[in-house]
Amino acid sequence: MATLAASVLTLADWAKRLDPDGKTAVIAELLSQDNGILDNMLFKEGNLPTGEQTTIRTGLPTVYYRLMNQGVPKSKSTTAQITENAAMLEARSEIDQKEAELNGNVNAYRLSESTAFMEAMRQQHASTLFNGTAANPEQFVGFASRYSDTSAGNGQNILLAGGAGADNASVYLVGWGQNTVFGVFPKGSKAGLGHEDLGLGDAFDSNDDRFRAYMDRYTWDSGLVVKDWRNVVRIANIDISELEGLSGAQELTDATLIIKLMSRAIDRIPSLSAVSPSFYMNRTIMSLLRVVALEKSNSAVTIEPAINQFGATIHETRFLGIPCKLVDQLGNAETLVA
Numbered sequence: 001m002a003t004l005a006a007s008v009l010t011l012a013d014w015a016k017r018l019d020p021d022g023k024t025a026v027i028a029e030l031l032s033q034d035n036g037i038l039d040n041m042l043f044k045e046g047n048l049p050t051g052e053q054t055t056i057r058t059g060l061p062t063v064y065y066r067l068m069n070q071g072v073p074k075s076k077s078t079t080a081q082i083t084e085n086a087a088m089l090e091a092r093s094e095i096d097q098k099e100a101e102l103n104g105n106v107n108a109y110r111l112s113e114s115t116a117f118m119e120a121m122r123q124q125h126a127s128t129l130f131n132g133t134a135a136n137p138e139q140f141v142g143f144a145s146r147y148s149d150t151s152a153g154n155g156q157n158i159l160l161a162g163g164a165g166a167d168n169a170s171v172y173l174v175g176w177g178q179n180t181v182f183g184v185f186p187k188g189s190k191a192g193l194g195h196e197d198l199g200l201g202d203a204f205d206s207n208d209d210r211f212r213a214y215m216d217r218y219t220w221d222s223g224l225v226v227k228d229w230r231n232v233v234r235i236a237n238i239d240i241s242e243l244e245g246l247s248g249a250q251e252l253t254d255a256t257l258i259i260k261l262m263s264r265a266i267d268r269i270p271s272l273s274a275v276s277p278s279f280y281m282n283r284t285i286m287s288l289l290r291v292v293a294l295e296k297s298n299s300a301v302t303i304e305p306a307i308n309q310f311g312a313t314i315h316e317t318r319f320l321g322i323p324c325k326l327v328d329q330l331g332n333a334e335t336l337v338a
Contacts, residue, residue, distance in 0.1 A: 011038055011192045036325030037126060037280055042176040043183040043191045043222070051085040051223045052184040086186050086223035087132075087140045089124060091117055094203040097212040110214055114195070117218050121193055125220060126329040130172070130280075132224075140223040143172055147234040148337055154229040157268050158337060159261050163239030168334045169282050170238065171258070173265040173322075175231035175275030184223045194219045231275055233265035236337035240284055255292045258285065259300060262319050278323045282330040289317055289324060 046052040059078035066072045093113055100106045132142035150158050161168075174181055185191045196217040203213035226232060238258065262279065269277060281289075293301040302318050317324040 010040060011043060036327045037129060037278075038122070039325060040176070040276065040278055040323065041129075041174075041183055042178075042181075042276065043185060044178060045189075045191075046086065046184040046187050046223075048083070049187050051083060051186060052225050053081055053083045054225060054227045055079050055081050056227065084184060084223050084225045085140065086184055086221050087128070087138060089121060089128075089220040089222075091121060091218045093117055093216040093218070094213040095215075096203075097200060097214060100214050106214070110216070114216060114218075117216070118193060121218055121220055123329060125222065126327060129224060130327070130330060142224065143174075143226075143232060143234065144170070144334070146226060146229070147232060147236075150338060154232075157230065157233045159233065159235045159264055160337065161235055161238040161257065161261055163237035163242070164336070165239070165241075166335055167239065167241045167332060168237045168336060169240050169285060169330060169332050170334060170337075171235040171262065171265075171279060171281045171285060172330075173233040173235075173262070173269065173277060173279050175269045175272070175277045177231070177275040180228045180231035180275050181224075181226050184225050186221050189221055191222075192220065228270075230268065230270050233268045234337075235261045235265055236334070238285065240332040243284055243288060255288050258288070259292065259319070263300075266320065266322070272322075278325050279319060280325050280327045280330065282332060283326060283328060284332060286317065286324065286326050289319070293317060 044052075056079065057077060058080045061077045062073070062075040064072040095110060095113060100109045103109060128139050128142055130142045130144050132139040133145045134141050147154060147158050149155060150160070176182060196219070198215035198217055200212060201215055202210045203215065204210060235258070265279075266272070266277075269275065289301050290303065293303045300320055303315050304318055
């Protein structure tokens with residue numbers, strides 16, 4: 001796989017580099033424990049205070065054969081600039097002073113509440129990565145909206161699995177890299193989830209009456225940049241209700257269909273050696289792949305030991321060597337893609 005530039009890192013990497021005291025590093029690594037896409041999604045600092053401006057090639061110059069003593073017309077390539085804005089995800093916590101002090105350990109009580117806020121931020125960020133839409137301008141646009149129409153310019157990177165109704169799911173293949181697909185945080189800011197302890201102050205109830213409270217603020221400014229659309233492939237319209245009712249030979253037959261589509265998805269990526277690729281899928285599809293991996297006749301889907309970001313050995317499902325990551329925010333109720 002690709003060797004990536006030092007400016008394109010995972011959240012855990014950015015946290016370790018930005019905060020020598022380790023405080024942010026703890027939060028960033030908590031985020032990456034249970035969310036597959038945040039384990040290996042690459043982030044870079046944007047070139048704008050609001051995100052990233054990219055320049056893409058939209059046309060090649062015209063070239064000519066010529067005869068002796070005959071010139072050729074001049075030509076040039078064409079480019080376009082696209083701005084991908086980062087979204088501002090934020091939450092605030094206010095805990096009544098008396099409530100926090102009841103058990104005699106204010107810090108432990110506040111930490112338990114902070115854990116819930118961090119989990120909510122993590123889940124919302126993962127959801128937006130796939131489901132964010134332009135209809136909600138406060139969000140950034142996710143993969144599903146970008147790859148939702150087979151007749152669009154990137155339609156060749158949408159593979160249909162033949163499902164019907166409204167109980168479908170998708171598998172995504174993403175080739176991460178500084179010139180392909182990456183997460184972005186605003187220029188001059190920090191990557192990942194930020195926490196600000198606002199201390200003890202005046203809060204207000206529903207009647208605008210004051211009470212003393214411990215207050216915290218959580219922020220996460222980030223966006224998604226798809227600089228080269230060819231490096232994302234969506235396998236859509238996977239019928240989940242059918243998969244959940246399968247067993248035995250039929251289970252393996254339907255798994256074979258998904259595997260064939262995953263193989264076709266790999267061939268849509270221009271160069272696997274230039275990116276860091278991963279498949280992302282929900283729990284139902286991941287379970288099916290694990291069943292296939294246990295079949296002795298199979299060699300494409302494997303369960304292999306790997307080292308995670310904490311240095312621990314884990315067992316990771318891979319397809320033809322490409323990691324398969326579980327993302328619970330990928331649901332089972334997608335509308336049909338046509």
